[in-house]
Amino acid sequence: MRSEPTVFVVDDEQAVRGSLQWLLESLRLRVEPYMSARDFLAAYDPARPGCLVLDVRMPDISGPQLQDILTARRVQLPIIFITGHGDIAMAVRAMKAGAIDFIEKPFNDQVLLERIQNGLALDAQRRREEAERRAILVRLASLTPREREVLEHMLDGQPNKIIADALGISTKTVEVHRAKVMEKMRADSVARLTAMCIVAGIHQEKP
Amino acid sequence: MVARLVALLLLLGSSVVVPVDGAYPSVRAARIQTRTTLPSKPVAATIRYYHHWLGGAGAIVLLLAGASGYVLWLNARLRQAKRYLETEVADRRRAEQALRRSERTLRALHGITAMHERPLTNKIQALLAFGSQQFRLPVGILSRVDGEDYQVQEIVAPNSDICRGAVFPLSRTFCCNTLQSEEPLGFEHAAACEWRRHPAYEQRPIEAYLGMRVRVDSAVYGTLNFVSTEPRLAAFTNTDKEVLRLMAQWVGNEIERDRAEAQMRRLSGALEQTADAVAIVGRDGRIEYVNPAFERATGYSRAEALGRSPRILQSGRHDADFYRRLWQTILAGEVFNATFINRRRDGALYYEEKTITPLRDAAGEVTCFVSTGRDVTQRQLAEEEARHRQAQLAHVCRVSAMGEMATALAHELNQPLAAIVNYARGTMHRLAAGDLQPRDVGAALDRIAHQANQSAEIVRRVRGFLCKGESRRRPTDINDVVREAVELAALEARSREVTIALALAPGLPPVLADTIQIEQVVLNLVHNAVDAIDQAHWPLREVTVHTANADQRVEVTVADTGPGFGTDMAERIFEAFFTTKPDGMGMGLSISRSIIETHGDTLQVTASPGGGAAFRFGLPVVERGPDP
Numbered sequence: 001m002r003s004e005p006t007v008f009v010v011d012d013e014q015a016v017r018g019s020l021q022w023l024l025e026s027l028r029l030r031v032e033p034y035m036s037a038r039d040f041l042a043a044y045d046p047a048r049p050g051c052l053v054l055d056v057r058m059p060d061i062s063g064p065q066l067q068d069i070l071t072a073r074r075v076q077l078p079i080i081f082i083t084g085h086g087d088i089a090m091a092v093r094a095m096k097a098g099a100i101d102f103i104e105k106p107f108n109d110q111v112l113l114e115r116i117q118n119g120l121a122l123d124a125q126r127r128r129e130e131a132e133r134r135a136i137l138v139r140l141a142s143l144t145p146r147e148r149e150v151l152e153h154m155l156d157g158q159p160n161k162i163i164a165d166a167l168g169i170s171t172k173t174v175e176v177h178r179a180k181v182m183e184k185m186r187a188d189s190v191a192r193l194t195a196m197c198i199v200a201g202i203h204q205e206k207p
Numbered sequence: 208m209v210a211r212l213v214a215l216l217l218l219l220g221s222s223v224v225v226p227v228d229g230a231y232p233s234v235r236a237a238r239i240q241t242r243t244t245l246p247s248k249p250v251a252a253t254i255r256y257y258h259h260w261l262g263g264a265g266a267i268v269l270l271l272a273g274a275s276g277y278v279l280w281l282n283a284r285l286r287q288a289k290r291y292l293e294t295e296v297a298d299r300r301r302a303e304q305a306l307r308r309s310e311r312t313l314r315a316l317h318g319i320t321a322m323h324e325r326p327l328t329n330k331i332q333a334l335l336a337f338g339s340q341q342f343r344l345p346v347g348i349l350s351r352v353d354g355e356d357y358q359v360q361e362i363v364a365p366n367s368d369i370c371r372g373a374v375f376p377l378s379r380t381f382c383c384n385t386l387q388s389e390e391p392l393g394f395e396h397a398a399a400c401e402w403r404r405h406p407a408y409e410q411r412p413i414e415a416y417l418g419m420r421v422r423v424d425s426a427v428y429g430t431l432n433f434v435s436t437e438p439r440l441a442a443f444t445n446t447d448k449e450v451l452r453l454m455a456q457w458v459g460n461e462i463e464r465d466r467a468e469a470q471m472r473r474l475s476g477a478l479e480q481t482a483d484a485v486a487i488v489g490r491d492g493r494i495e496y497v498n499p500a501f502e503r504a505t506g507y508s509r510a511e512a513l514g515r516s517p518r519i520l521q522s523g524r525h526d527a528d529f530y531r532r533l534w535q536t537i538l539a540g541e542v543f544n545a546t547f548i549n550r551r552r553d554g555a556l557y558y559e560e561k562t563i564t565p566l567r568d569a570a571g572e573v574t575c576f577v578s579t580g581r582d583v584t585q586r587q588l589a590e591e592e593a594r595h596r597q598a599q600l601a602h603v604c605r606v607s608a609m610g611e612m613a614t615a616l617a618h619e620l621n622q623p624l625a626a627i628v629n630y631a632r633g634t635m636h637r638l639a640a641g642d643l644q645p646r647d648v649g650a651a652l653d654r655i656a657h658q659a660n661q662s663a664e665i666v667r668r669v670r671g672f673l674c675k676g677e678s679r680r681r682p683t684d685i686n687d688v689v690r691e692a693v694e695l696a697a698l699e700a701r702s703r704e705v706t707i708a709l710a711l712a713p714g715l716p717p718v719l720a721d722t723i724q725i726e727q728v729v730l731n732l733v734h735n736a737v738d739a740i741d742q743a744h745w746p747l748r749e750v751t752v753h754t755a756n757a758d759q760r761v762e763v764t765v766a767d768t769g770p771g772f773g774t775d776m777a778e779r780i781f782e783a784f785f786t787t788k789p790d791g792m793g794m795g796l797s798i799s800r801s802i803i804e805t806h807g808d809t810l811q812v813t814a815s816p817g818g819g820a821a822f823r824f825g826l827p828v829v830e831r832g833p834d835p
Contacts, residue, residue, distance in 0.1 A: 015622060015658060019629030022651060026636035057702060084618035084702075105618070106625035109632045 005120045006030040006050035010040045010066070011082070012058045020053065023109060024116070037061035037069075046075045049127055051100075051119030053112075056083035056090065064090070067097055076126055078119040082107065129199070136200040139185050147184070150177040155194055155203050305446060312341060312450055320457055327465045328361065331458065335363035335433075338454055342417055342447055344433035349421070349458060351429040352377060352386060360429065381407045382430040385418040391448040391455075393417035396438035415439035417447065419455040423462045431455045484559070488576045492516050495575060504559070504582055506552030517578070522556050524548040537565050537576055546583065558587040594678060597801060598724075602675045604798045605727050608734065609673060615699035619665055623658035630655045668695055672730075674723060680806070682717035682829045683725070685754055685761050692729035693752060699734065700750070703741045707733060710753045718761050718826035720806060725826070728799040728810070729763065732822045735795065736767035739820070743770045747819075760808065760825035768819045777814050 007029050009020050017033040024031045030050075034040040038061060040052075056063040063081055070077060079099040081091075091102040100122060101115045143151065146167075153163040160178065164171040187193035197203035319333045335347030346364040350357055357377045362369060377383045381402075385392045394402050397414045407413065418432030431454060478485060484501035488494055497512045505512070505520060512519075525548065536543040543563045550556055561580035565573045609616070630651045637643040672695060693707050700707050729752065736750040747768035755762050772780070779785055781796050800810040803824045814820040 013622060015626040015654075018654065019626035019633070019658075022654075023629040023633035023636070026633040026640070028640070057704075059704070084621050106621045106628060109628055 003049065004030055005123065006032050006048060007116055007120070008040060008044070008050055008052045008077075009033045010035075010037060010052065010058075010063075011055035012036060013055070016055065016082075023113075027113065029116070037063075037066040040066070041069065044075075044077075046073070046077070049120075049123050051078040051080065051116060051123050053080050053082060053116065056081055056087075056094075064094060064097070067094065067099065071098060076123075078122050080112075080115050080119055082112075133199055133201075136185075136196050140200060140202065142184050143181065147177050147181050150174060151181050151185075151193075151197075154178065154181065154190060155197055157190075309446055309450075312446075315341075316450070316453065316457070320461075327461060330461065331361045332363060334454060334458065335361060338431075338433055338451070339363055341450065342433045342443070343439065344415055344417060344435040346435065347431075347433045349429065349431055350380075350382060352382070352427065357382060357429075375410075379406050379410045381405060381413065381416050381434075382418055382420075382432055383407075385430045385432065386420050386427060388420065391417065391419040391451045393443040393448065395440075395442055398438070412436055417443055417451055419448075419451045421455050421459045421462075423459050423466070428459060428462060431458055483579045483581050486512070486517065486578045488517055488578065490573065490575060504551075504557075504580075505549070511552075520547075520549040522548045522550040524556070533563070537563050538573070540565050540567070540573055546587070547580070557582055558584045594805070597798075597805065598676075598678045601678075601724055601727060601798055601802060602673075604731075604795060605673055605723075608727070608731060608795065609669060612695070612699050612734070615702050616665070616669065618702060619698045620662055623661040626658045627655050630658075665698075672723065672726060676723070678721045678724060678805075680719050680721050683720045683722050685715055685718050685720070685725070685763060685826060686711045686713075688720070688722055688725050689729055689752055689754060689763065692726045693733060695726075696730050696733040696737065700737045703737055705737045705740050705748045705750060707737075708749060708751045710751055712753075712755045715754060715756055715761050716828045719829040720826050721802075724802045725806075728802055728824070729765065731795040731799045732765040736765060736769060736820070740767060740769040745769050757825060759828050761828060762823060762825045764821055764823045766819060766821035771819045772814045774814065777812055780812070781810075 007024050009017055009024075009031060011017050011020075011033075012035060017035070021031045021033050032043075034043070037058060054063045054066060061069075063083075067079055070079075079094075080101045080103065081094050081099055082103050082105060083090075084105045094102050100119055103112060103115065140148075149167060150163060153166060158166070160171050160174045164174045167174070182188070182193070185193055185196060187196060194203065315337055316334075319330060319337055322330055322333070325333075331349055335349065339345060339347040346367055346369075347362070348359055348364075348369075349361040351360045352358075355377050357375045357380050359369060359371055359373045359375075362371055377386075381392075384405075393416060394400060395415050397403050397405075397408055397416070402408060402416075413434045413436060415435040415438055416432065417434075418430050420430050421428045431451070433451075478498055481498065482500055484504040485496075485498040486494055486501050487496040493514050493516060494512050497507075497509050501512070502508050507515075507519065529545075533543050533545075542565075545561065547559045547561050548556055549559050559580040560583045561578055563576050563578045566575050566577055568574050634643065634648060634651045637647060668691065671691075689709070689711060693709060697707055733750055733752065739745075740748050740750070745768075750765065750767045753762075753764040753766070755764075781800050785797075796810075803810040807827055808825040810822060810824045812820060812822050
């Protein structure tokens with residue numbers, strides 16, 4: 001069940017937790033309610049997919065404070081803030097700190113559901129991207145140093161002849177390395193290879 | 208008479224008989240023969256022969272001597288008696304004359320004192336003129352002595368430079384001696400006796416003086432004195448002194464009477480002219496006197512009011528209990544004071560603040576009642592108007608306070624509503640998906656109802672608070688009021704992370720209060736405390752509300768752990784329109800204070816910089832009784 005996304009609800013008001021749980025479960029979503037930020041932190045495993053529905057005003061650790069803690073721990077769980085007090089400054093701060101939404105109570109339940117779906121989708125997407133990134137890094141790690149050099153030049157868009165001159169090897173050798181790189185990286189075009197490297201973070205987009 | 212006759216006879220007899228030589232010739236002639244032969248008999252034989260005659264003559268002589276002696280003695284006595292009688296007669300004549308003079312004097316005095324219609328000045332002038340003539344001293348003065356000042360009140364003095372109103376130092380008048388004495392003081396020729404050494408003599412050459420002190424109301428007033436610069440030939444008689452004493456007494460009495468009359472006139476003038484309506488009612492309940500102010504106030508003329516009962520003024524606005532208390536109080540001899548609603552003759556009503564005082568006679572019995580009153584209709588109307596305005600203002604402030612709390616209020620109402628929506632939708636989704644269990648429905652609906660009630664409760668509370676009614680004070684449990692106010696305040700306090708703690712004393716007696724207005728005051732104080740803490744971003748965030756019993760009052764205290772403020776601010780905060788908040792109206796504390804003052808107490812603050820503030824007020828305990 002680890003892979004099933006869960007909606008985590010953190011709010012100190014019983015009415016909110018209870019009613020949200022009722023609503024979300026009626027849509028066959030998995031819900032885990034928590035009374036306080038502390039309780040949530042104690043129980044949450046970052047590997048679990050899902051999203052977080054978070055109240056702003058709570059005693060002890062507030063919503064934004066929990067957001068900061070999660071950011072510090074590099075947890076990328078999407079956060080949807082819900083609050084009874086509309087405060088523009090707070091909303092801006094929350095969004096800048098990475099929340100994906102900020103909803104005022106009473107909210108239209110459709111809107112909330114939509115946002116939760118978005119959140120879950122976003123979370124799923126991020127995880128996919130993360131998984132993909134890791135795969136690319138694994139592949140990169142399998143390249144020999146020489147292959148790695150050839151790759152660098154390939155990313156620069158240089159033809160084989162230039163690469164050969166630069167490395168002091170024959171053009172033919174370059175062609176062999178090139179094929180090897182493509183094979184190991186499982187790329188079927190330089191463009192794709194470039195994209196992968198960008199994703200992996202070893203290459204930057206040229207302006 | 209007989210004695211005189213006998214004496215006269217004897218006298219005559221003796222004058223005949225005693226010259227013996229006259230008788231002898233006849234006797235001798237008768238016995239001449241025997242004489243020739245001159246007896247040689249001696250004188251002794253002659254004596255023996257005539258011894259019966261001698262004896263007889265001797266006896267007669269002795270008798271006559273005795274008789275004449277007696278007569279002489281009687282004579283002397285008679286002469287003495289005559290002299291005595293003459294003296295007596297002369298004295299009596301003198302006394303009668305003196306009496307007649309006194310009578311004249313008294314009659315003249317009476318003539319003056321009986322002049323009732325004349326003003327006091329004239330009477331005293333006449334008296335002085337009379338005395339001057341009576342005592343033959345040209346200057347007559349009535350003086351008033353006050354400390355060292357001797358002031359001439361009245362003077363009769365031909366050719367004198369002293370006039371009415373002149374003031375002299377007392378020690379330089381003879382009268383300073385007169386004042387010390389209970390008897391009249393007088394001297395006829397100063398230069399010839401010790402009086403010439405008196406300091407007054409240096410001042411003015413007064414030779415003759417007669418004076419007596421005058422007492423008014425048992426205190427020394429001054430002197431009545433008559434003087435002359437010429438010496439008086441005759442000495443002052445006792446009569447003179449008695450007359451002067453009488454005059455002085457009369458003057459004293461007259462001055463007393465004059466003062467008393469003036470006082471009477473003042474008093475009766477006061478009564479007649481005062482703007483207060485005065486009525487005197489007898490024990491029988493009938494009006495005996497009313498003054499012009501009463502006539503004006505009630506529309507009843509004196510003639511119409513006399514003899515009637517004060518009931519004619521009853522408006523019907525007071526209950527029987529009120530009048531019962533009135534009569535009970537005044538019949539017991541106590542003063543009754545209240546604001547009455549009276550009816551004028553023309554039917555119009557007016558307010559009168561009236562005091563009824565029972566009057567007692569010398570024996571302590573209540574004889575009648577005096578009622579004094581003044582029209583306070585204007586004041587009463589103004590007071591009612593002010594109360595009305597205050598109630599309106601209080602309402603406006605409540606609305607405004609609610610406005611300030613609107614955000615928090617909205618949040619509080621949203622909470623249950625959001626939950627209701629979720630429960631409803633959730634149920635609908637389950638229904639649409641076909642997996643709705645009956646017990647789920649029950650559970651969801653139950654929770655929906657619960658949340659709805661929460662909202663309803665908040666709405667009820669706010670509605671009650673905003674209610675605009677006329678101020679009505681009734682016996683109230685202060686703890687209930689505090690709880691309601693704190694519930695309202697908590698809406699906001701929660702959102703600003705300030706806790707409100709309650710320290711309510713149990714078993715408090717009911718107090719007389721307008722529930723909504725007191726709730727407003729508590730809410731205002733708690734709200735201010737929360738504000739103070741929140742705006743200062745203060746770490747200690749607690750507000751406590753205490754209630755306690757304090758001897759005929761119940762005290763409510765709202766204390767906070769906020770930043771507090773200095774004593775210079777302590778009074779300013781109560782000023783209308785004073786506020787430290789950028790969007791505040793500044794009316795809260797001002798209206799809170801005036802609400803408490805209307806309830807008969809004060810709103811006070813103790814503030815300590817950095818240590819928080821505490822606001823305290825009290826409410827009067829009411830005896831348990833039926834609601835008015």
